[in-house]
Amino acid sequence: MTIRARFHLWSRTLYDFLFHYGLFFAKTITLVVALAAFVVIVAGALRESRRGSSDRLEIKHVNQRLQHSADILNAELLNDPEYKRYEKQRKAEDKARQKPRGEAGARLFVLDFDGDLEASSVDSLREEISALLQVIRPGDEVLLRLESAGGVVHGYGLAASQLRRLRDRSFRLTIAIDKVAASGGYLMASVADHIVAAPFAIVGSIGVIGQLPNFNRLLRDNKIDYEVHTAGEYKRTLTLFGENTDAGRAKFREELEQVHSLFKQFVAENRPKLAIGPVSTGEYWYGTQALALGLIDELKTSDDLLLESAAKMEVYELRQRPQRDLRKWLLGNLSQLGAGTSGLHRKLLQLR
Numbered sequence: 609m610t611i612r613a614r615f616h617l618w619s620r621t622l623y624d625f626l627f628h629y630g631l632f633f634a635k636t637i638t639l640v641v642a643l644a645a646f647v648v649i650v651a652g653a654l655r656e657s658r659r660g661s662s663d664r665l666e667i668k669h670v671n672q673r674l675q676h677s678a679d680i681l682n683a684e685l686l687n688d689p690e691y692k693r694y695e696k697q698r699k700a701e702d703k704a705r706q707k708p709r710g711e712a713g714a715r716l717f718v719l720d721f722d723g724d725l726e727a728s729s730v731d732s733l734r735e736e737i738s739a740l741l742q743v744i745r746p747g748d749e750v751l752l753r754l755e756s757a758g759g760v761v762h763g764y765g766l767a768a769s770q771l772r773r774l775r776d777r778s779f780r781l782t783i784a785i786d787k788v789a790a791s792g793g794y795l796m797a798s799v800a801d802h803i804v805a806a807p808f809a810i811v812g813s814i815g816v817i818g819q820l821p822n823f824n825r826l827l828r829d830n831k832i833d834y835e836v837h838t839a840g841e842y843k844r845t846l847t848l849f850g851e852n853t854d855a856g857r858a859k860f861r862e863e864l865e866q867v868h869s870l871f872k873q874f875v876a877e878n879r880p881k882l883a884i885g886p887v888s889t890g891e892y893w894y895g896t897q898a899l900a901l902g903l904i905d906e907l908k909t910s911d912d913l914l915l916e917s918a919a920k921m922e923v924y925e926l927r928q929r930p931q932r933d934l935r936k937w938l939l940g941n942l943s944q945l946g947a948g949t950s951g952l953h954r955k956l957l958q959l960r
Contacts, residue, residue, distance in 0.1 A: 665929075666928075667925070674915065717740055717749070718914070719736055719740075719926055723764070734770050735928045751783075751910070751917070754784065790811065803905050810894065814871060814889075820848060834849040845857070883901075883902065
């Protein structure tokens with residue numbers, strides 16, 4: 609064997625060794641990092657579980673947060689004489705905002721609703737409102753920052769009913785729409801005493817939709833029978849796998865019209881000045897158009913609303929944080945780890 613051949617063989621061997629060693633090292637690092645992250649998350653979950661089994665209600669003082677941001681900016685931008693004048697002015701404003709001893713000032717409580725198809729945030733909303741109704745005083749107000757494109761009727765109907773609990777007790781409710789409050793989202797918004805929206809927020813969509821595929825012909829072509837047995841003429845109107853009839857379709861459309869009528873009636877009751885006919889076609893509008901139609905009352909973002917409110921009253925954000933189910937979380941993650949190191953490695957790579 610020539611010297612060149614030996615050198616080539618040695619180089620190839622060294623290359624293979626380094627390649628496999630590097631691959632082994634990368635897998636080992638991936639596993640260590642994954643296990644370390646798992647331990648940290650479990651430790652955090654255990655700390656949460658020791659705080660109690662119930663959900664947590666978090667309260668944040670918005671005035672302090674806004675003032676802290678302003679102080680940081682002014683400390684950097686102003687010279688010493690200017691900053692002293694600023695501090696003096698701020699103290700005078702804080703004193704003017706404070707009420708005499710024994711006199712309670714109005715407060716603004718800020719809630720959030722980020723709606724999905726099932727309106728699953730209604731569970732947190734109902735707890736927040738129940739807690740709020742125990743401490744709220746005459747003159748206090750509530751702001752709900754609402755984001756939802758709508759969803760199931762019963763979920764958003766319940767969410768709107770939760771907001772009615774505030775209005776029925778004569779507490780002023782403002783709803784701010786920064787991005788979208790359509791369909792079920794607008795059903796909720798209509799409960800408010802005052803609705804504000806950003807100029808390009810999507811508002812409206814007062815309509816109802818029902819849709820489902822039907823696989824009956826596919827089953828029939830493959831000689832698969834599907835049977836549905838009901839008691840009651842309209843227990844089932846349309847089905848996924850059975851043969852739908854014209855009578856079933858007519859009944860389904862009738863039910864859609866009934867829900868649409870209830871939707872329009874609810875909005876009209878809560879916003880009596882709104883001409884419900886022209887806006888109940890299922891269309892949506894942007895904020896500037898919605899203002900002209902009477903769907904909203906003012907063009908404004910929730911951020912400006914908070915700044916204005918913080919200048920004249922104390923503002924508090926309320927959040928209901930659900931307790932993490934540690935047992936279910938651990939079982940789910942342990943089952944994923946049981947799939948093997950290679951599966952975990954692939955999963956981590958997919959997160960790039």
